[in-house]
Amino acid sequence: MGLETGTYIDSLDPTWPTTGDPVSQGDDHLKILKSTIKNTLPNLSGAVTPTHTELNFVDGVTSAIQTQINAVQADVDSNEAAADLGICPIGGIIMYNGAFSAIPANWQICDGTGITPDLTDQFIYGTNTEGELLDSGGSADIGVITHTHPNAGSHQHGAAGGHSHTVALHTGNGSQANYASSTIPTSTDGSKTTSAVGNHQHAATGDHGHAAPAGAVSGTGANIPPYIKLAFIQRIT
Incomplete structure (x- = not known):
């Protein structure tokens, strides 16, 4: 039977050489084995250490592994860029409720x-x-205003009380005369006017004060609504 021919390992026939081949052709068969191995693995210049299990991880790969890794990395970078823009850009600030060591x-x-x-x-x-x-302003405190009311309340009410009364009186001879109210005769004619001074006033003391509770209340921190404290964190890169 003739010698095998082939370029790569897949060209070899495991049934060759047959039992009828001359022993003198044994060296030719060995040369074909070495040739196909070298052609199949041309770049091996050292020991190949992965096990068959590790080599089988690349089963089904139809293009260069690095090319595929680069493609995956490009997708990751693209997704991260989209996430950065969509969630929080550099300089963005969010509220944070967690361990500071985990920021x-x-x-x-x-x-x-x-x-x-x-x-x-x-x-x-x-x-x-x-x-x-970054402009700032406002105050957490409020100003406490104090004031007093004077309690001087003395005052007077005054009124003019002078007045007179006119009465009809008649004398025996028909003449008229003016009489004080205390000296009007019992037998008179005509119209007479009584006169008396009655100006007077009423005085009262009205000093008083208004009392209101004035406890010592501080305005420090009194200008803020109810709150819960959280941390603010900023994306810097």
Whole structure:
């Protein structure tokens, strides 16, 4: 039987050489084996250490592994970029309720360190003007106002009390005369007028005061609504 021919391992026939082949052709068969192995594995210049199980992990791969890894990495980068834009861009600030030691490496608590604003004990006051970013104002305290009322209340009520009474009187000879109210005769004619001074006034003391509870109330921290404390963290990279 003639010698095998082939270029790669898949060309070899495991049934060759047959029992009838001359022993003198044995060296030719060995040369074909070495040739097909070298052609099949041309770039091996050292030991191949992966096991058959490890090599089988690449079963079904139809293109260069690095090419496929690059394609996967491109997808990952694209998804991360989309997530960054859609969830929180660099410079974005969110509220955080967790262990400070667990804050991601590209985030930082907003305590004034680095590029972060110091939001400790601060509320956020929105703006649509870029030039107003990081402006601050307001106060957590309120001013306590004190005042007094004077209690001097003395006063008087005055009235003019002078007045007179006119009565018809008649004398025996028909003449008229004026008489004081205490000296009017019993036998007179005509119209007479009595006269008496009655101006007077009533005096009363009206000093008084108004009392109101005036406990010592501090305005410190009294200008804020009920609250729950959370941390603010900012994405820095």
